[in-house]
Amino acid sequence: MCFSTFQPLQQLSYFCVMNTDAVKLLPGRYCNSLTEYSRFVTREVFIGDVPMGGNNPIRIQSMTTTDTMDTLGTVEQSIRMADAGCEYVRITAPSIKEAQNLAEIKKQLRQRGYNVPLVADIHFTPNAAEVAARIVEKVRVNPGNYADKKKFDQIDYTDAQYKGELERIYQKFAPLVKICKEYGTAMRIGTNHGSLSDRIMSRYGDTPQGMVESAMEFMRMCETLNYYNLVISMKSSNPQVMVQAYRLLVETMVAEGMNYPLHLGVTEAGDGEDGRIKSAVGIGTLLEDGLGDTVRVSLTEDPEAEAPVAIALVNRYSSRQSQARSPESIMASQISDSGLKTQGLTHNPYVYQRRQTYEANAFIGGHMVPRVVIDLSHQNLKDPAVLNDAGYLYSPLLDKYNMAEQSVDFVYLADALPSFTLPGNLKQLYNYNTWQKLADKTNCHPVFSLKEYTASADRSSALNLVRIKSGDVDTNVFGMLPIDKSLVFILETDAQHGMADQRSFFFKMEELGLDVPVIIKRTYTFEPKNPTQDLQLHAATDLGALLVDGFGDGIWIDAPQIPVNVITSTAFGILQATRSRISKTEYISCPSCGRTLFDLMVTTQMIRSRTSHLKGLKIGIMGCIVNGPGEMADADYGYVGSGTDKVTLYRGKEAVKKNISSANALDELIGIIKEDGNWVEQEAVLPN
Ligand code: SF4
DSSP, X not given: OOOTTSOOGGGOGGGOOOOTTOSOOOTTTTSSOSSSOOOOOOOOBOOTTOOBSTTXXXXXXXXXXXXXXXXXXXXXXXXHHHHXXXXXXXXXXXXXXXXXXXXXXXXXXXXXXXXXXXXXXXXXXXXXXXXXXTXXXXXXXXXXXXXXXXXXXXXXXXXXXXXXXXXXXXXXHHHHHHHHHHHTOEEEEEEEGGGOOHHHHHHHOSSHHHHHHHHHHHHHHHHHTTOOOEEEEEEBSSHHHHHHHHHHHHHHHHHXXXXXXXXXXXXXXXXXXXXXXXXXXXXXXXXXXXXXXXEOOOOSSOGGGHHHHHHHHHHTTTSSOOOOOOTXXXXXXXXXXXXXXXXXXXXXXXXXXXXXXXXXXXXXXXXXOOEEEEEOTTSOTTOGGGGGGGTEEEETTTTEEEEOSSOOSEEEEETOOOSSOOOTTOEEEEEHHHHHHOSOOTTEEEEEOHHHHHHOSOOOSSOEEEEEXXXXXXXXXXXXXOOOTTEEEEEEOOOTTHHHHHHHHHHHHHHHTOOOOEEEEEEOOOOSSSHHHHHHHHHHHHHHHHHTTTOOSEEEEEOTTSOHHXXXXXXXXXXXXXXXXXXXXXXXXXXXXTTOOSOHHHHHHHHHHHHTTOTTOEEEEESXXXXXXXXXXXXXEEEEEEETTEXXXXXXXXXXXXXXXXXXXXXXXXXXXXXXXXXXXXXXXXXX
8 A cells, every 4th residue: 555645644634632621612512503403414425326414314224233254144134124224234344354245245235136335344454444445335444443452551642642643543544545535435433432442541531522532533534635425423322422422523523624424323222112212312312403314223133123213213304394504504503592592501512410400399309310200190090000000019918009110200190089099109290270179188289380370379388380381481471480499390392393492491491590390291192003112212302302411300201192101111211311310220232243142132131131120230231352342331240242152241341250151151240240249139029
């Protein structure tokens, strides 16, 4: 490879060593608007026949899980993925031989009439990337491991040493860029939170800024070489980190005159309900702000199961009216939509900070975890077992309730009166007129309209809930609102862009200096096709997008078609995914790929079956030792494939049992958890 044609190294802009204080965090400058839907228009990038970015639709993609040397298996899985809606198919290329086999896979796909663009997934192996870039339509490189290493070493670089490292990386990376230019191949610079290099970690720490800088270094090198066919991603298994990193990336890109398309994804999201909710919290939050040009949902399920989830997430925006603006307008935009002022607002979209509220009589707000409200008014209120689905397990034999891990805090009964006694720690909410007539108001609280509350002299001394919409703040009635520490708002919306409508309410509260706790309520009706999944995705997007910014002291999902137990677990799942209330074990399991050394779906279920009661623990389940330990991010324990039938167990980032038999690995993992004092026995279920 000839380097002599490249510019002299000292002239290259990527050698500017960023000061860690250099990125100015200016609230509101990561998207066109915080209060109306406006898609961030990016540069159009060409990937085979399916361009991305610009005004193209948000593209759907996924990744194969087969061994790349299994040509037929990979071709057939790619076809299933394309048939399920994948517009790009990514295939791992761990070494040169797999990279070479991409040619055969591509040939067979084309022979079968599938022109879906292929993407080679590269970690650690520039030589494989250089082969693949001549074959497929796009290569993905991970800047954390393309030319850097990760040994969890903390290194104190001088600026000169850091610059020297960038020069070394440039020498390794530039040949790939040159090939991509020559062959018209696109490239994704895909940063993962879990695989930041020791160099980046040493300088920026394990932070969104480190993630952004990791990609920006490579992007600057590409631009120095006049190569612009780039897509960028900032993935993490923690949706909050992921959201902050993408936002900061956009602000940083725009500040440097870039607007590359964004590939959105939450890594190691897991499976089933957890995987869908976690993905929606991360991906949906960004889509709500008009960010994202392609989506990959990573589930520990068959890859053809991922596309329908991604499609369901993206479809919400296909008809949403975009208030189009030029990318440059971001620099000039303030969050002044609806009269909001940037100045004076403490909301910082790059750092989690819970909105400060008062504690309403030890029920809600303040430092208390967000509360969960569900509507039982249409259920059979003659049967105490109705509360089972709300997390209160009733034993007729003992005539008592046992609280499950996920027990709701408030039930809304409207005007319906139960014919049994509810558990003492479960608060009941009634419409104001009905509440007034209750003989015994213990644990019972009124729900008012705004007008009722301002007009009423008869209020609860403990807790009063008032239904409100964003626009109510501008009315005269709101101005007459008596505010004391019994008041809690129930924030509703009927706006199409409901999240932003509700977010604007929180900004208005801040402008007015009001610290009233707020329960965020959303009401849903769905097509009968897949209502449970739709609920998980929509509610996780709408409520999650507010919770990741610290907005909301409680959530209330109203979905009359959906069973109560599904609503309950969805609500707690959203709180878990936003890390605002932990009620169960968290599994950080990779989606598997051609490197995977065991059946991830079966193994995840096996581990879950024995550890799902360990509330608050995070367990990583990773298919390979190459990427797994890094990708587990902040897991407390790790179960990582390290060879055929071999597993290595981790305590945090430390490998504590290496290459043990997979037959004993789960018992050994439980042994480590017990040693650490983190094990509890599962509680026996109460007899019926
Ligand atoms: S951690 Fe999982 S998805 Fe990632 S490379 Fe390894 S096996 Fe593949």
